Amino acid sequence: MASLLSPATPSLPQSRHSPCFFSPKPISIRQCPRFPAPSTRRPIIRCNAAPGDLRLEESNALLLILRDGFSQLQGVGAGLPEFERWGILVFAGLCWVYLTARPGVLMGAVDAYLLSPLQLGLDSLLGRRNLKMSDFVVGERLGEGSFGVVYSGAIVPKNVIIEERVGKRRTRLESDDRFKERVILKKVKVGIKGAEECGDFEEWFNYRVSRAAPETCAEFLGSFIADKTRSEFTKGGKWLVWKFEGDRDLAGYMRDRDFPLNLESVMFGRVLQGLDTIQRNALIIKQMMRQIISSLRRIHDTGI
Incomplete structure (x- = not known):
């Protein structure tokens, strides 16, 4: 009678890392088998998932909108040649730069159709537009x-x-x-x-x-x-x-013999101590020019 020999159990290759087990219930320390100490070298984990395999939570509406928009964009450009897709991308980038550059059309439109009506309504409620x-x-x-x-x-x-x-x-x-x-x-x-x-x-x-x-x-x-x-x-x-902002302007201060020291209290609200005259003059003129340039820059950024 031929004896039935059980097939030999294939030997598993020895891994340098400890295998990971998940138990449905906690086990005691005595029941836990001993394994060799893990290597100090961290394993390299590679993600082989494709973008289409990613799953978003249904409760995150923003991510769903972005996913749908990206899918539609891919669908529009799927049937186009590579050259035309790059052309659309460059055109969209130029339009965005044109709209957001300072002074820009986009900020002007936001001011004209959103901020201006809001200011008009607020001023009307506060009585600022009811001058007589x-x-x-x-x-x-x-x-x-x-x-x-x-x-x-x-x-x-x-x-x-x-x-x-x-x-x-x-x-x-x-x-x-x-x-x-x-x-x-x-x-x-x-x-x-x-x-x-x-x-x-x-x-x-x-x-x-x-x-x-x-x-x-x-x-x-x-x-x-x-x-x-x-x-x-x-x-x-x-x-x-x-x-009314004051009786004097910068031209009037500059005509004085003690300019720019006559602007010291105006610029800093006090007299600078511990500095010689040259240093005080330099700080006053620097502060004055900073205010002028920053104000002009903010005005020019609006397109005016």
């Missing part, structure tokens, strides 16, 4: 251009009656204790060709700068239309209003 002719008193004349005349002015307090300030408008407002909030008023000339368009553009320009580069120019408070003809006011004429 009776809210201001006109002071001395500061200058005149081709399309407008600039005056000093002040906001009329609520406890001041209109009749009380008639005849006082040409006095120096800084000597009148009733007017604390001073402003700059610009009257757009009426009947001059191009003056109305220039006034509308200047109003848009100031609102644009107040959104994109605040604190680089004088604070723009808004505009109003004169409802009657009286003194400097002409019925139907537009007036632009800015917050």
Whole structure:
């Protein structure tokens, strides 16, 4: 009788690393077999999964959207030659650079169709767009251009009656204790060709700068239309209003004999101690130029 020999158990090749076992229930230390100590060399793990084999969690909506968009993009370019696919990629990159470059079309569109309506709604709720002719008193004349005349002015307090300030408008407002909030008023000339368009553009320009580069120019408070003809006011004429920022400008400081030391307290709020005159002058001029260049850069980045 032929004996049935059990097939020889094939010998497993000895691995340099310990095999990994997963037990459905914990085992004691005595039941755990001993294995040789693992090698100090870390094993190299290679991932052979293809992009199509990856699975995303159904709860992650953003990853699902990105996956669907990538799949659609692959489907569009699948039937195109390699040259045309590269052409589409280069064209998309150039469009993105054109839209996002400063000043860019994209930021201008966002400002015109999103930020500007939001500012208009917010200002309307806060009453900033409800300026009236009776809210201001006109002071001395500061200058005149081709399309407008600039005056000093002040906001009329609520406890001041209109009749009380008639005849006082040409006095120096800084000597009148009733007017604390001073402003700059610009009257757009009426009947001059191009003056109305220039006034509308200047109003848009100031609102644009107040959104994109605040604190680089004088604070723009808004505009109003004169409802009657009286003194400097002409019925139907537009007036632009800015917050008064000070009596002097940089040109006035530069005409002083002690320039730039006369700007030391303005730039730093104090007198610099422990430095000689040359070092103080250098720091003052450096701070002054930093403010000018940074403000111009922010304005130019808006396309203005």
